[in-house]
Amino acid sequence: MIELFSIFAIGVVLTLIVGFYCILVTDNLIRALIGVEILAKGATLLLILAGYVTRQTALAQALAITMIIVEVAVIATAVGVVLCAFRHTGSIHASSLRNVKG
């Protein structure tokens, strides 16, 4: 069990690093959302792993399902915001939003 936890924990941390790096480095708003998605995948795996090692997979699955639902709502709304930005500025790059005021 300890070996399984260690191996999965390393996978989770590396996935989270990839997601964070993507969000930090990219200027493209769609790619930033893809980074958020990868972070969410790492978090989902961590939730299920925690449920597995504490023998509470049912509770972990319920929380993971809730998280997936939240993920969809966040992505759908964020994509709507990106579409609005694209219609106003003609670009999906964060640098084109520097003149936003208010």
Add this chain to the structure above:
Amino acid sequence: MNLNIALLIALVLAAMWTVMTTKLLRSIVGLAITSAILTVLLFRLNSPLAAVFELSVCAGLIPAIFLSTISLARRLTPEALAIRQRERIRKFWLLPVIVILAGVCLTQIRHVPLDIFAGAPGESDVRKVLWQTRHLDLFGQIVILLGGAFGVVTLLKEAKKHD
């Protein structure tokens, strides 16, 4: 165990390919592949319901949302594509280095706090947990879904008005 390690390596590689590839379409395909690999891992961790949700929603619905968005984007000229590729290499060359270094460092850690394994076995039926123990979560999920749907409708309506 070896299969788990192979799947985890595939998960990290797919995630890296997703963020490092130049074309957005390939990124979205990479995201779907990452979700599919995560699905297999969730099945292996005795979580079939979460795995099915991950496969249908994260590997199916979310890439479809992204695809519908990038269908608006213009195709890049070969010159612009070459510039973009050089820019991506400049921005992302550090990522494989960081991932490999972090992976090597983490494999050296031998201490795992044993008290995290001390949880008592809880309810094993996910339906009971979802509908009885965590039924308020379902209310929250409905509110969040409605909030997301209304948010999208409002945003697109506003955009139309400005046009």
